[in-house]
Amino acid sequence: MSQLEIKNLNAGIAGQSILKDFSLSIPKGEVHALMGPNGTGKSTLAKVLAGHEDYEVESGSVLMDGNEILGEEPDAVARAGLFLAFQYPLEIPGVSIANFIRAALQARQDDDEKFDAPAYYRKLYEKMGILQIDKKFSSRSVNEGFSGGEKKRCEILQMSMLEPSYCVMDETDSGLDIDALKVVANGVNLMRGPDRGILVITHYQRLLDYIVPDKVHVMYDGRIVHSGEKELALELEEKGYDWVRDELVTAA
Numbered sequence: 625m626s627q628l629e630i631k632n633l634n635a636g637i638a639g640q641s642i643l644k645d646f647s648l649s650i651p652k653g654e655v656h657a658l659m660g661p662n663g664t665g666k667s668t669l670a671k672v673l674a675g676h677e678d679y680e681v682e683s684g685s686v687l688m689d690g691n692e693i694l695g696e697e698p699d700a701v702a703r704a705g706l707f708l709a710f711q712y713p714l715e716i717p718g719v720s721i722a723n724f725i726r727a728a729l730q731a732r733q734d735d736d737e738k739f740d741a742p743a744y745y746r747k748l749y750e751k752m753g754i755l756q757i758d759k760k761f762s763s764r765s766v767n768e769g770f771s772g773g774e775k776k777r778c779e780i781l782q783m784s785m786l787e788p789s790y791c792v793m794d795e796t797d798s799g800l801d802i803d804a805l806k807v808v809a810n811g812v813n814l815m816r817g818p819d820r821g822i823l824v825i826t827h828y829q830r831l832l833d834y835i836v837p838d839k840v841h842v843m844y845d846g847r848i849v850h851s852g853e854k855e856l857a858l859e860l861e862e863k864g865y866d867w868v869r870d871e872l873v874t875a876a
């Protein structure tokens with residue numbers, strides 16, 4: 625199956641269970657949005673998918689095109705074709721963006737394969753052109769002293785160079801100005817296509833003014849409680865997350 629399939633995932637941190645039988649499938653060719661109030665486990669999901677060592681997985685499975693990735697090391701997950709973009713990207717002083725992306729691509733090659741540097745730089749500058757990023761940008765150190773918008777440009781550039789099969793983007797967007805928001809949205813819209821599945825995690829509806837998702841899911845207390853079309857995001861914007869909680873209390 626060409627999809628990222630998360631099945632009955634139970635996971636947590638520091639002895640606290642956070643993801644509770646969480647299930648979600650993102651087929652190639654689709655963009656899904658995952659929304660939900662603060663503290664509901666959205667970032668935990670992204671970290672668990674990435675193979676973050678601090679998180680404890682109790683049970684469940686995460687299949688990428690049928691292959692289990694749960695329990696794999698972060699670099700193995702990345703090499704398998706999953707790209708994760710995080711709310712708080714690392715600063716890597718002394719490592720330029722160009723060298724950082726190059727290292728990530730080289731890590732995916734066989735040891736005896738020669739890296740085609742001229743082709744790499746051609747492609748890098750081509751992508752930078754498409755993303756309207758200044759050439760000088762590629763020689764700056766990763767995320768060091770970057771504005772919110774620049775961090776996002778760096779992230780989208782990495783994503784477009786690595787050409788992953790699946791992308792998971794965890795967006796705070798509370799701290800993002802409109803420029804950064806548009807960078808993310810343009811990047812996602814350029815990346816969407818039949819060979820790629822994308823999950824955009826966001827607290828606010830605003831980002832979805834620019835990215836029109838194929839499906840919207842609402843997460844509450846560690847699991848998905850609502851799924852719908854793009855209109856669901858508008859409904860949430862209007863009614864807020866209290867509506868979801870009230871409904872669950874009524875149903876209980």
Ligand code: ADP
Binds near residue numbers: 642660661664665666
């Ligand atoms: P969201 O992204 O939806 O706001 P998170 O996944 O960040 O939610 O957090 C879910 C829950 O896990 C919260 O109760 C949070 O306090 C807890 N949590 C997250 N990270 C840690 C951590 N490093 N140590 C302990 N608890 C954590």
Ligand code: MG
Binds near residue numbers: 662663667
């Ligand atoms: Mg949070």
Ligand code: MG
Binds near residue numbers: 666667668794
């Ligand atoms: Mg979060």
